[in-house]
Amino acid sequence: MQSEKTTAVANSNIAIIKYWGKRDARLNLPQNSSISFTMDAQLSTLTTVEFSAKLKHDELLLNNARASSNETGRVSMFLDLIRAQARIKQKAKVVSGNSFPKGAGLASSASGFAALAAAASKAAGLKLDDRELSALARRGSGSASRSIFGGAVEWQAGTRRDGKDSVAIERSPSFKWDHLRNVVAIISSQEKKVSSRAGMEETVRTSKLFRQRLKDVEKRLDTVRKAIAEGDFEAMAETIMQDSNSMHAVMLDTWPPIRYMNDVSWAIVEEVLAFNADKGKAVAAYTFDAGPNAHVYTTEKYAKEIEARLVSIPGVQKTMVCQIGEGIRYRTEHLF
Ligand code: PMV
16 A cells, blocks of 8 residues: 555534533443534644654654654554554654644644544545544544534434444534634633543543433434524524533532633633623523633624623633634645
8 A cells, every 4th residue: 555645634623512421432432412513723733644664653743842652642542543444554654733822721632633534544545434534533532523524513422332323414514604603712721630531431430410411411402403403593502501511510520520610711601691691682602611711602793792701801811713614624735
């Protein structure tokens, strides 16, 4: 096999119905389906991969620096899946860069593993369709399965034990959501204390409330699917906030408890609720991942007003406004 140097770009995604809890840790199979919007290229990862017989080990450069042995090990294990599928033994050089500042506390595993799955599988000579690419990206990081697609995306939990049906689908293309914004409020750039992998495992093992969450999520998924089909953001705004609350509640119900949101995050929750009360309807929806930073979805009409309100909250370091973006793309210019 002749390896071809390949470069791919993937954008991050921010879930509105959250994934928290696996039913299979090795295959990264989730307990529930989740839904997200893919962000624009302000939150993206660009990755070049080349397999070569000259290399003795996989080499990984992240944001212009040699990656830690932990990071390289995780990428090597992921590349092993591709090598097995492509029946090759060659090691790879991987150069990857995020568009957003390192240490901004913004998740990079979704865009990172989506870009890596696309670039590495193509470089290894595999011709995967988007569904297969989504299943592959999922093995690197669950949320990466959603970043293969643009617009509104559902990662369907699936029921098969081999995980073949646990893949993402595009629910609605990005152009239908060109009025939607995610006002990101960066509070902390610290690495999270508990990784999502470890946190989820503890939740599934110890939280009783988690069983209730799984039931409630099904109803919320229906509400959100319907609102997406109708292109109606306001119809799902409250459900988005409730699902974020539910995920953070089961985190607190975990033993030992896990807390990602801090007092500044809660000040943002209150500000968004006050904003909606002022407008007399839910025009903005907060959601928080495994960290204190806020993502406030709203429409173009209210984005500037919301941003100004968030900036004025003590502890908010920076804001950025993202639009809804595309799925995976390939580039002919490479990083090395
Ligand atoms: O990116 P992962 O696979 O470690 O999972 C993170 C899950 C959340 O970001 C907390 C929620 C989600 O659905 O993205």
